[in-house]
Amino acid sequence: MGRPPCCDKVGIKKGPWTPEEDIILVSYIQEHGPGNWRSVPTNTGLMRCSKSCRLRWTNYLRPGIKRGNFTPHEEGMIIHLQALLGNKWAAIASYLPQRTDNDIKNYWNTHLKKKLKKFQAGLDPHLAANSTTTNQFVWKSLNEKSSETMGNHASSYKPISESQSSTYASSTENISRLLQGWMRSSPKPQTTDTTELQSNTNNIMQNNNSKMVKSAISVAAASKFGFYQAKDEQEEGGGDMMSHEEFDSILSYENLNNTANWDKSTGDSMPQKSCADDDDKERHNKQGCDQNSSDDPPLSVLEKWLLDENVGQVEEMMELSPMF
DNA sequence: AACCCAAGCAACCGCAACAAT
């Protein structure tokens, strides 16, 4: 009978995060950087446990998160990686740098499982017995299918490296979106003044933009895997966002200039916080900080194999599918 | 309009891994 988990402590708030809490959290992280989550609730006054703060940051607030529909190619990647790695969502997410493990996990459980079942049901039993083979088959099938449905839109696909400015949402964009959603759902806002709140959000956004960075490994992976994204999707996401384009235009420059310092796994968006920082050295080493160095990233055998294999498959797919 | 149900997703929980002492 040990002490209760931190989140069970009296006074710890649970449930959905409010925009105010998000702003407080982002402000704090912007100033101090992610990590040392233990101290976050204490220093910010947030009535949340450290785990909750970390989760909120990594899954929703950190810059670089892409939300919304998964592209057919992302689907394929997930299916393929799941077959290779199993339910290692964090590992899978590392190959889809714009997506969080939670997002991928949810998408797998709610969409892809069903799709796989559906496909497996119609497959040759010998093929279906091998999940890896099956999933790779499904990936191709799905892509072939999606290429049919995409039709003329196929030509509008382009590599992420050419359109990354709009694919990388800032943490403040996330807040903005949340704020708007929250305003929609709350006729009588809990805050004194939502205009002020939005103004605060904008301030944070502007401050945060200067620190907006992007993962070097993600760029490498994206270019190597040949991630593609539909223009339609970008446009679709832009409509409901306050000043989306405006911030995108700023981000596009910042992102490209801060590529090398982004630590995806910690969500560390602070370019000035180098990998050599004593505090984070171990964690960075463990989680692949070396990959941010100017040298070629050291890849595990599995990663090398995976990358090589996927390159082959992507190229093959690009040849086979009109989508690419 | 009211109710029911299923899907989707945000958030929580428990455990494992790791570092510090």
Place this chain on the structure above:
DNA sequence: CATTGTTGCGGTTGCTTGGGT
């Protein structure tokens, strides 16, 4: 080496929302 504290991960829950009746 053992203990303690912190962080990260994967499974699961439960709330919200949208569609159907």
